[in-house]
Amino acid sequence: MASTNANPLSAKLTKLLSSSLDDAKLRTSLSALSDFYAVNAVNSRHNLRGDIERRGTEVNYEFLRELEKVNIQFLELEEEMNSMNSLCQEMQDRLNLANEKTATLLEQTDALREQSNICMVRQTIMEAFLDRFTLSESEITILCSTAMDVTPSFFDALEHLENIHADCNALLITEHQRAGLEIMDSMRTYRSISYDKLYRWMQSECRTMSRPDGMMEVREVTKKAIQALKQDDPFFRSILEELVHVRRNAILRAFIDALTRGGPGGTPRPIELHAHDPLRYIGDMLAWLHQTVASEREFLESLLNSERRTRDRGQTEVKLPKASPLRLVESDVSDADIVDSLLDKNLEGTSRPLKSRVEQVLISQANAITAFKISNLIKFYLTTIERAIGPEASLSKTLHEIAESSMQVFFEAVGKKSADLLRRPDVPAADLGPTPSMKETVSQLKEIMKSFDTSFVQIDEGNQDFAPILSAVIDPLFQMCEIGAANLSAFNRAVYMMNCLHYVQSALVYPFTKHKVESLEKQVQEYVDIVVDEQHMVLLKQSGIAPLIQAMETKDDKTPLSQVPSMDSTSVSAVLSRLDHFLGSVNLDLTSWLSKIVSSRLAKAISTQNVKLFVDAYRRLCEEIEDPKNKYEFPATILVRTADEVEMLLVED
Structure with missing residues (x-):
């Protein structure tokens, strides 16, 4: 193993074999070497x-x-x-050389530029001053030329003139007083000419407002002219006088035409064709005036740009004040006050023909009911028209006068009727019921009350207004009844008067007769008391206990009742022994006595009071007999019936 590692060739082979062909550097190197040689020879590899x-x-x-x-x-x-x-x-x-040479020129340029800026500011100030304190040539022509009509541009120029005139006051408190005075003087001249032109134009415009219906369409330029003339008090008042003259003549002419000629083409027909019918005749005239008041107010409010005033009944009218150096728009007079004043003056001409015709109708009117209906009709329109034009207006005062005249005619007719009743009073019939004259008078009173109830008069006012009418009709009627019943007995006279009072009372069913009903109720009660007292004495006599009651009530307190003459036990027992017979027939007597009373309610009340009074009297008698101090022996044998038994028998009957 050691020999293998020591061999260089073996080591290189091992390195080559362990190298990866996917290495990017290796592949790049091989690719570069491929360009060196075209043939893979041994010499090439050695070199x-x-x-x-x-x-x-x-x-x-x-x-x-x-x-x-x-x-x-x-x-x-x-x-x-x-x-x-x-x-x-x-x-x-x-450049340095050029800068040195042009430094002076730049300084001069800066100075000129600064002067130019100052001049531009001055020019702007002058233009603003001229625009604010002078009129242009076109504005002067519009305001002063009589050849040019009044148009919306006229009011723009006039507003500019007014603004200049007002702004000059600011100049007078500065160092430019002379300029302010000169400008004000020139503006005063233009203002005088322009207002004179506007006044003359408005005069001719007023002459075109002669349509009687008051429903003309008011042009916007006319409204502006009126508002502009408010700035000049004399001109404004003159125009209002001109307007009143035109409108008053137009309304009066229209009223006369409505009375005599009717509408266009005969529709509606002339009002005087219905002169034979007083209610319709007067009602048509008042209805025409009411409609005219409404349309005329609408016309004036449109002309003056005034809002509708809400007027309570009784509110006084504000009159137009006298001329003053102050402007009207700056005074305490509002447009609504001016409308009220103009409306009063415009309708003033209708007062005389209305009053004369109504008075002619009233003079020929002898019927109290018709006169009263006419009065209610006039009062209704008086209330309605008065709310529109005020109580101080001429037409309102005329309506008050003819309303009072109609009521005077009514009271005269009622007085004449009452005098006839008192001269020839009706004699009560055998049944003691209301006489024909009373029934006729109450029938007329019912019709009068029905008319008053439908006359739109407030209840509170009705109680106050109708009280004299009730007194004028009812009081003489009861005087007639008293005169006619003078020869009757007290009992029959009380029954007769009670029947008459109840008959009248039953007719007073309206709220405005409440106080009179209460007054009559007191009188009825007085006669009820008379009937009860008379009947009570009769019952005591019929029952036989009247002498006993009289002796009991008149005896001396120290004397026992048994020792009073005719009050011994035997006499009292004899009287009380006949009590059962009386108790069996007393109901029939009460029925016959009370049959003449018209009111079943009153008859029942009288019967109940009679029974109560009789039982109370008998109870007092029983108590006196049972009282030991009166020295009756065996009082139980004397008293055939107890008080409770007597009350029970009478109530059952």
Whole structure:
């Protein structure tokens, strides 16, 4: 084994055999050696080392030759760079010389540039100043030329003029007061001319607003003209007066046409064709005015760009103040206040023809029910229209006057009817029921209450407003009943009055009659008490115990009841022995007495009170007989019936 390791050839063979053919370096080496020889000969293998060294030497020589070429190029490049460096130095020298020569020029250029910037700033300031404080030629032409119509561009120029006029106030508190005064003076001239032009244009525009329906479409340029004229109080007031003149005449003319001529082509028909029907005639006139109020308000709000005012009932109107040096838009008067004032004045002309025609109808009206319905109709439209134009408006005051006139006619008719009833009062019939005159009057009252209930009057106001009406109708009616029943007995008079009161009371079924019903109930109760007292005395007499009760109530406290004349045991027993017969017939007597009472409720209440009073009286009598101090012997033999037994018999009957 040692000999094998010592043999170089064996070692090399072992190394070669153990080498892997997949080694990349080995394969590369073999590939390079394959280019050395075309034939694998023995000489070639023996000279392999020398050939490899020779080849390495040749490669090194070739590398040197190439480096020599590179060196030559570097030398050429060095010469060129030296040449360029010389040129750059020459240019630098020339630039330094040029800089020295142009330094003064640059200083002058910088100074001129700075002056140019200052001039540009001044130019910008001047342009801004002129734009803010002067009008252009086109704007002056638009504002001052009478040949040019008022268009949206007019209001743009006018707004510019107003802004200039306002901005001049800022100049007056600076060192430029003279400029501010001069500009204000020139703007004042242009402003006067432009507002005069706008005023005259608006005058002609107002003359075109003569359509009576108030539903004309307001142009946007007209709205702007109105808003612009607010800046000049006198012009604005003059335009409002012109507008009122045109609109008032148009509405009055339309109202007269609606009364006498009707609508276009006869539709709708003239209102005065229904003059024979008072309710429809007055209702048509008021309905026309209500519609006109609504359409006119809509027209004015559109014209003035005003929002709708929500007005509570009773709210007072704000009147347009007198002219002042302050601008209207800066005063306390709002557009809504101006609309209210214009609406009042525009409708003012309709008050007189409305009032005269309503008064003619009322003069010829003798029917109280019709007069009351007319009054309710007027009050309904008064409430509705008053909320739109305010209570201080002329039309509202006229409606108040004709409403009061209609109520006066109603009360006069009621008073005349009441006077006739009192002059010729009805005599009560045998049944003591309501008389025909009462039934007729209550029937009319029912119709009046029904009309009032459907008149859209609030309940609280109804209680207050309807109370005088109830008093005017009902109070004379009961006076007639009292006069007619003067010759009756107290019992029959009470029954008759109770029946009349109940008949009237049963008709008062509406909430606004609640207080009167309560008042009548008290009067009914007074007559009920009279009937109960009268009947109680009759029952005591029929039962025979009236003398006993009278003796018991009038005796001296120190004297025993048995010692009072006719109150001994024998006399009392004789009276009480007839009590059973009375108790058997008393129900029939009560029925006959109460049959004339119309109200079953009242009849039952009276019967119950009579039984209670009789039982209470008999109970007191029993207690006195049983009381030892009255010295009755064997009181149980005297009392045929106990108080409880008497009460039981009467209640069962």
